[in-house]
Amino acid sequence: xxxxIRAWLVASTLSGVPSTVHALVTGRDVLAATRAAGALxxxxxxxxxxAAHVGVSAFWTAVLAAVDARRPLGVTGGAVAGxxxxxxDLGVVRVPAVRALPAVPQWLDHVAxxxxxGWSLGVSRAGGVHCGPRPATVNGRSCAGRTCxxxxxGTRNPGPHRGSPA
Numbered sequence: 001x002x003x004x005i006r007a008w009l010v011a012s013t014l015s016g017v018p019s020t021v022h023a024l025v026t027g028r029d030v031l032a033a034t035r036a037a038g039a040l041x042x043x044x045x046x047x048x049x050x051a052a053h054v055g056v057s058a059f060w061t062a063v064l065a066a067v068d069a070r071r072p073l074g075v076t077g078g079a080v081a082g083x084x085x086x087x088x089d090l091g092v093v094r095v096p097a098v099r100a101l102p103a104v105p106q107w108l109d110h111v112a113x114x115x116x117x118g119w120s121l122g123v124s125r126a127g128g129v130h131c132g133p134r135p136a137t138v139n140g141r142s143c144a145g146r147t148c149x150x151x152x153x154g155t156r157n158p159g160p161h162r163g164s165p166a
Contacts, residue, residue: 002124003123007065010116011057011112012057015057016109018108018112032101033098033105036097037052038052039097044097064114075119078116079111090110
């Protein structure tokens with residue numbers, strides 16, 4: 001459950017970066033997408049947009065976590081899932097306020113969302129830095145005589161080891 005919540009927090013917080021950067025670069029309103037999401041709950045306002053984003057992000061995170069439990073997504077699989085979600089959210093669900101936004105940044109937000117969920121679930125599945133019985137170094141830290149899994153990829157790092165013969 002903790003991994004699911006972490007994936008939701010990471011993805012829902014960071015997935016709006018593409019559209020935010022686009023808005024800043026083009027001089028558009030950075031809260032326009034948030035307001036537009038509010039239309040899902042009646043009117044395009046920032047508070048409703050935040051509530052809609054929280055709910056929709058939680059729903060899609062739960063869906064991707066269910067898929068990930070059967071077949072790990074990773075970053076690439078998550079990005080592909082984000083494209084599928086964008087096709088549904090932006091193509092099938094027709095909300096005029098959302099459709100009025102520039103399309104490419106919205107699609108990129110969805111791809112980022114899926115990639116971030118896939119990455120975060122992978123980190124959770126790997127259990128962060130997991131130590132076993134052999135010496136290793138992860139990210140420049142000695143695991144004091146144990147083999148460690150890299151928390152970002154889940155791969156074992158058997159050496160070379162700090163403080164042991166190469």
